[in-house]
Amino acid sequence: MNLSSMLAARAAGGRPVRVGLIGAGKFGSMILAQARHIEGLHVVAVADLDPGKARGAFERVHWPVEQYTAASADDALASGRTWITDDAAELMGCGEIECIIEATGHPLAGTRHALAAIAAGKHVVMVNVEADVMVGALLAEKARKAGVVYSMAYGDQPAAMCELVDWVRACGFELVAAGKGMNFCPGYRYSTPDTVWDYFDFTPEQVAAGDFNPKMYNSFTDGTKAAIEMAAVANATGLDCPKDGLAFPPAGLQDLAEVFKPASEGGRLEKAGIVDIAASRERDGRVVLNNIQYGMFVTFKAPNDYTRQCFNQYGLMTDKSGWYGSMWRPFHLIGLETAMSVLSACLRGEPTGESRIFRADAVATSKGHFQAGEFLDGEGGFKVWAKAIPASESVALNALPIGLAHHVKLKRSLETDQVVSLDDVDIVDDLDIHALREDQRRLLSA
Template identity: 80%
Template sequence: MNLSRMLAERTAEGRPVRVGLIGAGKFGSMILAQAKCIPGYHIVGIADLDPVKARGSLARVGWSEDRYAATSFGDAMDNGTTFLTQDAGALCEAEGIECIIEATGHPIAGLRHAMAAIDAGKHVVMVNVEADVLCGALLADRARQKGVVYSMAYGDQPAAICELVDWVHACGFELMAAGKGMNFAPAYRYSTPDTVWGYFGWSEEEVAAGDFNPKMYNSFTDGTKAAIEMAAVANATGLDCPSDGLAFPPSGLQDLAEVFKPVSAGGRLEKAGIVDIAASREPDGRMVLNNIQYGMFVTFKAPDEYTRACFQQYGLLTDKSGWYGSMWRPFHLIGLETSVSVLSAVLRGEATGSSTRYRADAVATSKGSFQAGEFFDGEGGYKVWAKAIPATQSVQKNALPIGLAHHVKLKRAIEKDQVVSFDDVEIVEDLDIVQMREDQKALLDG
């Protein structure tokens, strides 16, 4: 609770925190919107493959043109301005920048950017959860060896969940589960970019009037994004994924402690200590009362009768027994909060959540029956959804991670809901990432 004070002290000394941003899309735009409001927080450079789009993002969030008119990184640092470039590698290597924010959303590019930044001695805030769940444990290990911080992005749900998990442990409660809310019902699993807007209730006119990416929205709808984020949380906290993937039990705020406790105690969990999703819809599609669609939660158990009584005395929401309680955060503000991660890394040397273990995986799972010769189209597409499973299972199945399931060709037929194996597909590109996956197996936890 002293990051603003620490930043003010550095600013008074004439030493701003210098940051590089890769990706000026929606998340990046939100980062930039707040950066202009934080004295001493200097975005030295922005790398984006589309400079016109990057300039449009800056204008949209209120940056004046003179603020991003720098002609080089050195010019930007000398004058407190920002340099726009298409060269992410040059941004990662730029002398004087202390932290790189990776916000592209592209898993392969994200891994390469993070490796370059770490090798250049820079902290990394990984907005790109798709990249993190693919090889985050390896990146965290590499960062540790280089003496820099590899961190999740505060404001995104995984980092907020990690904060709640840390709170449970720091208070001495017994952690039962951690997760987030989500608009999900079983029928959503097989959504495609063609059908996704119906689940949001938007008309064709509303969609046409906005800047909506159907694959991105479909990734949220079919449960893929949930699998990616919950596997990342497991890798950061040591929690487990359910053995058969996320169950998405419907639950409102008042029922969290009743639902997210073990079956042996009358709940829905196969055991204590797992991640899952509180679905905001019943299986028939009806909205759950007091759902936490935009929130994050933890459930936990009192260690003794005295603490159980305190739960009741101070109004904690508990199950009927009073032994199990829940704590939650109702909202998250995405990139508007990411400066917390940057300042924590630079000023404290601490991550706001970090995937230091290889404990869980988000693996490609078929949306239908497909024949040899057909191509997968990756996250949010027509062919696959991601299933969050323990890493031990992923290794045993030689499972294909969702981050490598884009434009890969099937070598043999597969069935609906089948976890796809590396043996099922031809991998001819991104072989460096495949090798990173192999190297990560040495960090297998559990």
């Protein structure tokens, strides 16, 4: 609880925390919106393949033009301004940059950027959960060996869930489940980029004017983002994914402790120690009372009857028995909070959530009947959704991770809801990523 004072001391000593941002999309824009108001934090450079898009992000979040027109990294360091470049390697080559924020959302690019940053001796804040769920455990191992921090991004839900899990364990409660809320019911699974705006309250004018990516929003709608994020949480905390994927039980705030406990105790979980989603819609589409659509939660059990009595005395939300309780955080503010991860890495040497084992995987699963010769189109597209399953199951199925399911050709036909195998597709490039995945199997946790 002292990051702000630690940063103030750095600033007073003329040593601001210097960072580089890769990716100027929605998340990157939110980071920039706050960065200018955090004294002692200097965004030295922003790398984006489209510098015009990056300039648009600065304009959108109300930076004065003169603050983002540095001519080079050296100019940015000397003037306190920010440099825009289309080459992420320039950020790795700047010795004064301490931390790289990877916010591209592209799993292959994110992996390569993280590897380059770690090799350059820089901390990595991995906004890119798509890359993290694919090879995060291996990246974290490499970072530890290099003496730098590899961290999930605070403000995003996985880091907040890791924080809640840490609270449960540090307090000595028995951890039962961790999860988040989500606007979901089963029919959403087959949403496409053409239909996605039907599930949101945005007007056509808002969509046209804002930084809205239909594939990205569709990833949230069809459950893919949930699978990616919950598998990442499992890898960071040692919790399990359900064997047949997330169940999305509908649950409001008042029901969390009742629903997210083992079925043997009257709940909906296949066992204790699992991740899942509290759906904000009933199966018929009705909105759940007191839903936690934007929140995160943990459920936990009292270790003894005295603690159980204290749960009641201090107003904790519990199940009917009083043994199971829930704690929650109602909102997450995405990139507006990510400076917490940067400062934690640079000032305390600690991640705000870190994949440590290969416990779970987010695997490509077919949205329909597709024939050999057709191409998959990856996260948020028309062809596949992601299913969160135990890593041991993924290895046994030789499953195709969702992060490698973009623009790959089918060698065999698929049926609806079939997990896609690497044997079903023709992989012709990016074999370095496949090699990393093979290496990561050393970190498989049964």
